[in-house]
Amino acid sequence: xxxxxxxxxxxxxxxxxVIDEDERLxxxxxxxxxxxxxxxCAIARAEAFINARFALFEEALAEAGLEEDRRTxxxxxxxxxxxxxxxxxxxxxxxxxxxxxxxDTRYDGLRSELSHVLSTIIEGMSADIPDLFAPGAKRKxxxxxxxxxxxxMRRAEAVRSxxxxxxxxxxxxxxxxIQVENSELDISFESNIRPALEEVLETKSxxxxxxxxxxxxxxxxxxxxxxxxxNSVGTGYGRTKLPFRKEQIRSEILCHGxxxxxxxxxxxxxxxxxxxxxxxxxxxxxxxxxxxxxxDRCAAGCGRYLGYIADEMNLGLHELGPLAQxxxxxxxxTSTCTVFAGAELRDxxxxxxxxxxxxxxxxxxxxxxxxSLLARSGGVxxxxxxxxxxxxxxxxxxxxxxxxxxxxxxRTLNISPDSIYTGAIGAALFAxxxxxxxxxxxxxxEQ
Amino acid sequence: MNTTAxxxxxxxxxxxxxxxxxxxxxxADKTGDKCAYTxxxxxxxxxxxxFDLLPVLPExxxxxxxxxxxxAAYISTAEKGGHSEDVCTYVKCDLGMSxxxxxGPTGDPLPKPSILLxxxxxxxxxxxxxxxxxxxxxxxxxxxxxxxxxxxRPTPEMRQYIxxxxxxxxxxxxxxxxxxxxxxxxLSDLLRLSARAEExxxxxxxxxxxxxxxxxxxFGGVYYISPIFTAFRGTESAIEYxxxxxxxxxxxxxxxxxxxxxEGELIEEKYRVVVEGPPNWTHFRDLWKMxxxxxxxxxxxxxTKVGGLYDQGFRHDPSHPLESLADYCLGCYTNLNLxxxxxxxxxxxxxxxxxxxxxxxxxxxxxxxxGQLLILKEVEKRTGRAGGFFESDLVDPRYFxxxxxxxxxxxxxxxxxxxxxxxxxxxxxAS
Numbered sequence: 001x002x003x004x005x006x007x008x009x010x011x012x013x014x015x016x017x018v019i020d021e022d023e024r025l026x027x028x029x030x031x032x033x034x035x036x037x038x039x040x041c042a043i044a045r046a047e048a049f050i051n052a053r054f055a056l057f058e059e060a061l062a063e064a065g066l067e068e069d070r071r072t073x074x075x076x077x078x079x080x081x082x083x084x085x086x087x088x089x090x091x092x093x094x095x096x097x098x099x100x101x102x103x104d105t106r107y108d109g110l111r112s113e114l115s116h117v118l119s120t121i122i123e124g125m126s127a128d129i130p131d132l133f134a135p136g137a138k139r140k141x142x143x144x145x146x147x148x149x150x151x152x153m154r155r156a157e158a159v160r161s162x163x164x165x166x167x168x169x170x171x172x173x174x175x176x177x178i179q180v181e182n183s184e185l186d187i188s189f190e191s192n193i194r195p196a197l198e199e200v201l202e203t204k205s206x207x208x209x210x211x212x213x214x215x216x217x218x219x220x221x222x223x224x225x226x227x228x229x230x231n232s233v234g235t236g237y238g239r240t241k242l243p244f245r246k247e248q249i250r251s252e253i254l255c256h257g258x259x260x261x262x263x264x265x266x267x268x269x270x271x272x273x274x275x276x277x278x279x280x281x282x283x284x285x286x287x288x289x290x291x292x293x294x295x296d297r298c299a300a301g302c303g304r305y306l307g308y309i310a311d312e313m314n315l316g317l318h319e320l321g322p323l324a325q326x327x328x329x330x331x332x333x334t335s336t337c338t339v340f341a342g343a344e345l346r347d348x349x350x351x352x353x354x355x356x357x358x359x360x361x362x363x364x365x366x367x368x369x370x371x372s373l374l375a376r377s378g379g380v381x382x383x384x385x386x387x388x389x390x391x392x393x394x395x396x397x398x399x400x401x402x403x404x405x406x407x408x409x410x411r412t413l414n415i416s417p418d419s420i421y422t423g424a425i426g427a428a429l430f431a432x433x434x435x436x437x438x439x440x441x442x443x444x445x446e447q
Numbered sequence: 448m449n450t451t452a453x454x455x456x457x458x459x460x461x462x463x464x465x466x467x468x469x470x471x472x473x474x475a476d477k478t479g480d481k482c483a484y485t486x487x488x489x490x491x492x493x494x495x496x497x498f499d500l501l502p503v504l505p506e507x508x509x510x511x512x513x514x515x516x517x518x519a520a521y522i523s524t525a526e527k528g529g530h531s532e533d534v535c536t537y538v539k540c541d542l543g544m545s546x547x548x549x550x551g552p553t554g555d556p557l558p559k560p561s562i563l564l565x566x567x568x569x570x571x572x573x574x575x576x577x578x579x580x581x582x583x584x585x586x587x588x589x590x591x592x593x594x595x596x597x598x599x600r601p602t603p604e605m606r607q608y609i610x611x612x613x614x615x616x617x618x619x620x621x622x623x624x625x626x627x628x629x630x631x632x633x634l635s636d637l638l639r640l641s642a643r644a645e646e647x648x649x650x651x652x653x654x655x656x657x658x659x660x661x662x663x664x665x666f667g668g669v670y671y672i673s674p675i676f677t678a679f680r681g682t683e684s685a686i687e688y689x690x691x692x693x694x695x696x697x698x699x700x701x702x703x704x705x706x707x708x709x710e711g712e713l714i715e716e717k718y719r720v721v722v723e724g725p726p727n728w729t730h731f732r733d734l735w736k737m738x739x740x741x742x743x744x745x746x747x748x749x750x751t752k753v754g755g756l757y758d759q760g761f762r763h764d765p766s767h768p769l770e771s772l773a774d775y776c777l778g779c780y781t782n783l784n785l786x787x788x789x790x791x792x793x794x795x796x797x798x799x800x801x802x803x804x805x806x807x808x809x810x811x812x813x814x815x816x817x818g819q820l821l822i823l824k825e826v827e828k829r830t831g832r833a834g835g836f837f838e839s840d841l842v843d844p845r846y847f848x849x850x851x852x853x854x855x856x857x858x859x860x861x862x863x864x865x866x867x868x869x870x871x872x873x874x875x876x877a878s
Contacts, residue, residue, distance in 0.1 A: 237850075250861060251857050251858035251861045253861075253862065254861050254862060254865055286869055288865050288869050289862045289865065290833065290862075290866075291827065291834065292858065293836060294851070294854070294855060296838040296848070296851060376820055376823075376836070378824070437868075
């Protein structure tokens with residue numbers, strides 16, 4: 001099967017998608033960006049291919065005659081089991097790395113005690129794993145770093161002593177997690193799917209019975225599909241770090257424009273708010289960019305603005321929007337500077353204002369900046385598509401919808417559940433179209 | 448066969464002209480030469496030459512300081528003296544320089560002015576700048592007020608108003624400062640020389656209409672405007688320079704050659720753009736590289752018109768010397784209103800068959816930057832070509848964000864490329 005890959009190296013996360021020749025989205029992969037973009041890129045791409053195989057597997061199950069709810073639950077359990085196996089591979093690598101670091105001379109004198117404490121923590125982390133991947137379990141993040149660090153911290157808190165302080169333990173963890181993240185471990189579909197399926201079929205054998213062999217066959221068929229990457233295109237902030245030729249690199253403006261057009265073909269205006277920049281883009285009926293504006297000099301009002309505010313309020317990023325939506329009396333907050341907004345926020349809190357009212361003001365302030373860029377780029381045309389990580393925040397969407405109505409009248413506002421992948425989708429579409437123009441570089445033959 | 452030698456010739460001439468000029472300035476205290484400080488837009492260079500006053504241009508000193516990476520320290524000196532972060536960075540750079548030994552571009556000290564000749568053409572900051580310099584140097588100052596072209600064209604009354612100021616105020620002040628009498632015939636002779644250089648200069652600018660363009664009319668252009676915008680209008684050496692330059696450029700056209708960049712000749716002209724706004728001087732080469740690395744050539748720019756719109760037909764006229772100086776001042780780009788600027792940029796996009804236009808919006812310069820978003824929209828609407836926008840500063844390195852500007856420019860050029868690709872069917876579409 002001929003495939004095309006798009007990779008978006010953002011400031012916060014790295015996204016990859018795989019599409020086929022008919023521009024059908026097969027798979028998505030996301031990982032947190034880190035100093036090493038090469039690894040982030042490799043992981044996101046591998047994840048996208050894994051995701052594509054899972055999607056194909058569900059299709060194969062349908063062809064094998066499984067009922068929809070049955071195959072949905074099977075695919076879901078299989079994914080959980082697969083993720084658990086991936087997690088175990090990384091967990092083992094982390095444990096090994098941490099223990100290995102104890103050889104450093106700085107731990108002379110502490111080594112045996114530290115080794116004992118660390119082993120206890122690692123055992124505890126191992127014990128946490130089954131629950132983390134149990135059906136219905138909630139994880140705050142799917143990134144190994146986040147899941148492992150939360151488990152490590154909890155376990156470390158319980159066993160630390162005067163002799164072995166929390167900071168020593170966290171130091172070991174921080175050093176090790178970077179090494180693990182920057183090493184390419186075997187967490188591939190090929191190596192992990194069969195044991196994962198065995199686990200699912202064993203636990204559910206009574207339920208599935210005779211279907212087991214059909215399922216096994218479906219998986220064999222999917223595993224045998226040659227997902228041939230014909231061409232790939234990279235975009236995003238880290239794009240120059242990609243081991244791609246210049247022709248295989250596109251600006252995120254073009255990718256977001258084309259990606260948004262692919263999601264909603266009637267799109268004429270695109271607003272993308274990412275971690276460090278806001279883009280207002282106008283596209284024509286083919287998704288071709290006709291004009292664009294980006295924030296200059298200052299990134300107040302971008303995703304990181306919300307991240308900073310979340311830290312200031314000791315809240316999770318995903319909690320900000322829902323809390324702001326509870327506001328009854330919105331307060332005006334500056335949007336000129338992230339740090340000043342933080343100061344204003346503390347000031348307001350001491351004055352007794354409610355958190356939700358302040359947050360509502362912050363969301364509006366953020367969107368006011370976006371409105372200014374939209375105005376610069378040529379206004380808001382129908383249909384209007386909002387993309388990027390901030391599009392997931394409901395209070396931001398509310399504020400934007402209101403401001404657009406006030407300034408431009410009624411507009412259809414599109415937000416795709418795949419909105420975070422918009423840039424990567426656009427890049428993959430370019431990869432396909434370039435290949436049609438015979439400008440392809442097969443994956444692996446890059447540089 | 449000897450284009451390199453020819454290229455070197457114009458550059459060598461210019462280099463020698465500048466060296467001579469700065470040497471005279473450095474030795475002025477010994478030789479008794481007097482100098483006048485003045486501005487580029489609406490400069491009255493020929494008139495100063497009549498009185499043997501050597502021109503010193505603080506704007507040029509500021510941009511030279513930036514190119515020599517000295518502006519950050521100068522600006523900081525001015526800020527320590529109480530000038531706000533929002534003050535024009537040309538001003539702060541110049542003040543910082545004057546308080547740090549007043550060393551010019553060659554490293555030699557510049558003489559104090561015998562007079563400040565404030566020709567006011569569209570920039571309010573000029574007035575404040577020279578008020579400060581007047582206190583700094585405790586010297587006479589004379590102002591020429593040039594009316595703004597609010598209605599888009601100069602009127603006979605405006606011209607008369609300027610001529611009257613020249614006769615009643617400016618010339619007597621220059622006579623007093625220099626101790627020399629005014630000689631209108633000498634002025635006419637100098638203006639005759641100016642017009643000859645102007646003719647060749649215009650041919651150089653016009654050469655960019657060729658494909659490929661033999662010149663870059665913005666990054667290369669700032670070198671080409673240097674003599675005619677500064678101390679050398681009305682001199683024989685300016686004539687020699689522009690003749691040499693014109694010959695070189697015409698040879699490049701015959702050879703079908705692109706512009707010279709700091710990394711050699713640009714082989715493939717992929718994009719032709721018009722640029723509005725002054726260059727950034729602290730990262731001049733970096734910004735240029737962002738253009739030529741993408742195969743982008745600037746075929747026309749407005750910045751190269753701040754010292755006069757010669758390409759639109761103006762020539763100094765020896766038969767009406769004072770009126771001609773008045774017309775010159777009225778017609779500088781900085782004195783044009785927004786609709787005239789929109790007209791001019793749109794005309795450039797069409798005349799030079801540009802793929803689009805870019806605006807470098809400069810933080811320091813209100814007179815340039817105010818209204819640029821309106822210009823962007825209006826020119827896009829009129830020409831149907833893509834406009835792009837980025838922001839930097841004149842000489843304050845703190846305001847140059849290379850990653851952002853590069854990102855913006857790459858996106859812009861790719862947008863043009865995408866539009867072109869969309870205009871042609873893909874090779875695989877037939878199958």
